[in-house]
Amino acid sequence: MASSSTIRRDWALDFDVDDVVRSQSADPESVRAHRPKFIELSERALADGLNLIEPVVLMRQLPVATSRHNRVMLANGSHLTGPLITEHLGGAHEVVVMLCTIGDKLGRKAVAESDTNLSYAFALDAVGSAAVHALSAAACNQVEQDATSAGLQTSLPLSPGMEDWGVDPGQREVFSIIDPEEIGVVVSPTLEMRPLKSVTAIIGVGADIATKGAICDYCGLRDTCRQKIV
Incomplete structure (x- = not known):
């Protein structure tokens, strides 16, 4: 595939009110049984927030030059x-580097609501978290489908901040490969991204890549996260 960056905006995001509830560190089943107003507020935030989501993914795929000594060198x-x-x-022939964001409209709405309706603002923020999670999953699934169609395999998606790949140097390495400003994302000196509901990931593609474990096995929040993949 070409090494130039691609931008895609036509994403159908698969998430619902249960995902919004989980993004508020709550269990949907328990909340439905004991706090119906919490569900109603989350449903309202979801309905309002969907109109404010602007999903976009910046992606670049590059050949691997060498892989040794805890370092994967890319062709560029x-x-x-x-x-x-x-x-x-280590077994990848190519690496896909991506940046996913839902834009800043929803975040601005949540901030505007926080002065007068903090619970609703928190629910709107949770919609954003669920949305960017769904966007990242959709983008990773697309990479996997494209690889499968070509008779290839993919690694687990890896993101800076996972165990053994810190935010620094991870984000610096990612942004040496793709330019976040192509899709309106600004990165601070401390590597914070704005819009805040933005995530980065990399995926290896090759003929013989062994998938090892699950994404959550490499996350420091694996014992407490409501979004855990089992």
């Missing part, structure tokens, strides 16, 4: 480092 001279990287991308 950039690199990805750390034991997590070589564990999962």
